Amino acid sequence: GEQVEQRPPHLSVREGDSAFITCTYTDPNSYYFFWYKQEPGASLQLLMKVFSSTEINEGQGFTVLLNKKDKRLSLNLTAAHPGDSAAYFCAVPRGGGRALIFGTGTTVSVSP
Amino acid sequence: GGIITQTPKFLIGQEGQKLTLKCQQNFNHDTMYWYRQDSGKGLRLIYYSITENDLQKGDLSEGYDASREKKSSFSLTVTSAQKNEMAVFLCASSMRGEAEQFFGPGTRLTVL
Numbered sequence: 543g544e545q546v547e548q549r550p551p552h553l554s555v556r557e558g559d560s561a562f563i564t565c566t567y568t569d570p571n572s573y574y575f576f577w578y579k580q581e582p583g584a585s586l587q588l589l590m591k592v593f594s595s596t597e598i599n600e601g602q603g604f605t606v607l608l609n610k611k612d613k614r615l616s617l618n619l620t621a622a623h624p625g626d627s628a629a630y631f632c633a634v635p636r637g638g639g640r641a642l643i644f645g646t647g648t649t650v651s652v653s654p
Numbered sequence: 655g656g657i658i659t660q661t662p663k664f665l666i667g668q669e670g671q672k673l674t675l676k677c678q679q680n681f682n683h684d685t686m687y688w689y690r691q692d693s694g695k696g697l698r699l700i701y702y703s704i705t706e707n708d709l710q711k712g713d714l715s716e717g718y719d720a721s722r723e724k725k726s727s728f729s730l731t732v733t734s735a736q737k738n739e740m741a742v743f744l745c746a747s748s749m750r751g752e753a754e755q756f757f758g759p760g761t762r763l764t765v766l
Contacts, residue, residue: 548696574753585744586697586757631696635753641687641712642753646696 544569546634548645556653561619563648565632568613575615576633576642577606586631589617622652656681658758660745666764673732675761677745684750686728690714691742691760700743703728704750735765 548565555561567575577589592599592606592615599606603626607616615634619626629649633642658679667673679686685704689697699712701720709720717739719731728745742762746755 576754578757585759586746588754588756591754641699641702642755643699644689644697 544572544634544636544643546632546643546645548632548648550648551646552649552651554651554653555619555622557623558621561622561626561650561652563617563619563630563632563650565615565634565645566613567615567634569634570610570613572613572634574635575608577615577617578631578633578644580629580631580647582628589630619650622650624652624654626650627652656683656756658745658747658756660743660758660761662761663759664762664764666766667732667735668766669735669737671735673735673763675730675732675743675745675763677728677730677758678726679745679747679756679758680726681747681749681756682725683747683756684725685748686722687746687748687755688712688718688720688728688730689744689746690739691744693741697744700730732763735763737765739763740765 545568573594575592578586579589580586605618629647631647632645661676687702688700698714700714703722721729742760744760745758748755
């Protein structure tokens with residue numbers, strides 16, 4: 543079945559720097575993907591839904607890149623600020639699309 | 655908008671005890687999910703339910719039972735609590751045919 547690998551598990555950056563997180567997946571037929579953000583002590587909040595038709599997706603303070611050839615999904619927090627400190631999870635639909643497979647998460651720490 | 659409520663927020667039990675976690679959603683979503691979140695391991699699917707009275711096993715269903723009593727509620731039972739399953743349990747829901755999931759705040763389980 544589908545497998546998802548997320549790297550790195552932890553990331554420490556200074557305010558204003560970029561933070562780059564990557565997920566690789568195995569199912570070439572996956573046609574949408576998710577990034578979720580989990581702040582400390584809180585639940586998961588949807589950051590962005592990405593369709594396979596779009597390789598570059600711009601959000602507020604971040605960019606999501608999709609490389610279908612390499613089956614790689616990336617989240618780039620541009621000019622990170624302390625409010626970006628959180629765990630980030632990618633998610634890919636399972637075969638059949640009814641549930642999601644989550645990456646193992648990346649804990650991002652942004653210091654002033 | 656809607657909300658997902660999980661009770662209790664913290665659950666402490668003895669090893670071998672049967673424990674029940676509850677989830678309610680007012681999104682009127684058809685599908686509901688239970689995930690277990692272990693530190694450093696992402697989210698793993700325990701059970702999901704496509705509609706009332708439906709149950710589908712996830713990757714981690716052994717040692718758990720679930721019950722979809724009505725459309726708005728989904729319960730999870732730990733049949734015999736073990737110390738190695740101390741984790742946060744997250745409930746989620748989604749619309750029929752949509753993979754985007756909305757998450758509850760979680761129940762943190764401690765086993766003594």
